Amino acid sequence: MGRVPPVHGRGGRTGLALVPEPRLNGAPWAKLATARGGEKRMKRWLLLALALLANLGQGETLRVGIELHDYFPYYRAVAGSPPEGYCLDLLQAFAEHEGLTLELLPQPINRLYRNLLDEQSLDLLFPDNPAWARQAKTGRHLHYSDAAAQIVDGTLVLAERRGQGLARVRQLGTVRGFTAEAWQPLLAKGGVDLVETQDIQSLIRMVARGRLDALYANPQVVRYQLGEMGLASDYLQLDQQLPLTYTSFHLSSYRHPELIRRFDRFLVEQDASVQRLKAQYGLR
Structure with a gap:
């Protein structure tokens, strides 16, 4: 560190x-x-x-x-x-x-x-x-501070499934307590089930086993966790055709x-x- x-x-x-x-x-x-x-x-x-x-x-x-x-x-x-x-x-x-x-x-x-x-x-x-x-x-x-970090939260899929569109996502995973902000309109309409787990590694394993079609998280965080699990950094990839959002971290009081x-x-x-x-x- x-x-x-x-x-x-x-x-x-x-x-x-x-x-x-x-x-x-x-x-x-x-x-x-x-x-x-x-x-x-x-x-x-x-x-x-x-x-x-x-x-x-x-x-x-x-x-x-x-x-x-x-x-x-x-x-x-x-x-x-x-x-x-x-x-x-x-x-x-x-x-x-x-x-x-x-x-x-x-x-x-x-x-x-x-x-x-x-x-x-x-x-x-x-x-x-x-x-x-x-x-x-x-x-x-x-009260919120100015942004201390600018980040992207997006939808990651197996490399071979990138670019296949929304129709291929029926089970979406995210960490419990986090909001899949970019997916909210689609989740409200139905047709996509949201699955929550305790951590990113659990989501990665579920995607690898076919239990999830995609996960919603920060790509840099996912890449780090892939390395911790001994997987290639591009095993899961951000799909630009699927929902993503640009957000930021702030200090609040x-x-x-x-x-x-x-x-x-x-x-x-x-x-x-x-x-x-x-x-x-x-x-x-």
């Missing part, structure tokens, strides 16, 4: 503190490290957390909800592995630049909005988008518009560092 590019900070030992919740089989999910470089990353996060926890009394700690999900290279927060990815390194750079202490609280997607809006136990949510979870946000005014303004200013002032960070993860 690439390191955060240097930024001109405003002083103080600040940054991110990892909150090891939820627990897995009675043990904190962040206790174990992955085989490939996980131990090094874990040491990095734990040393940072210990340094920060020693200084919590110096100022208010802001609680940041992140999705308990593997959407690498954008973000990954899963049981048995330290959190990583572009979004989390960007948060760390922001916290260090602004002299903030942020606690990371990985949670299931459906719980994030309840804790942000109803329980108000979260100060910030990242990533978020105004188009996501519309029902949960009804009647609530959230229900109660702290001033933090959103500070984040926007950080994105502008530290644009060169942000672009280098994106490049380290192969993002644009």
Whole structure:
């Protein structure tokens, strides 16, 4: 994993503190490290957390909800592995630049909005988008930052089925809690069944076995997961003839518009560092 590019900070030992919740089989999910470089990353996060926890009394700690999900290279927060990815390194750079202490609280997607809006136990949510979870946000005014990443969500099929059109898609898969935004008009009409699973790899296996005709996700995330599964990066391909949408990742808050303004200013002032960070993860 690439390191955060240097930024001109405003002083103080600040940054991110990892909150090891939820627990897995009675043990904190962040206790174990992955085989490939996980131990090094874990040491990095734990040393940072210990340094920060020693200084919590110096100022208010802001609680940041992140999705308990593997959407690498954008973000990954899963049981048995330290959190990583572009979004989390960007948060760390922001916290260090602004002299903030942020606690990371990985949670299931459906719980994030309840804790942000109803329980108000979260100060910030990242990533978020105004188009996501519309029902949960009804009647609530959230504050959103400028885009921290521009992404494409599209429909991926087996290479030999690319270009065969909508008629060949009857079973569409997506990750539970995600909205297949580009497919909503077609899903409303019927004729296409939406199947939800816990993760991208489950979707890939279902497409490979013929249980799904296509999956809806970010192509870069799918390519990474194909590599993790030992499959060729073009085993599944984005079909430009099928629904896709251009969307973006934002930082959001229900109660702290001033933090959103500070984040926007950080994105502008530290644009060169942000672009280098994106490049380290192969993002644009």
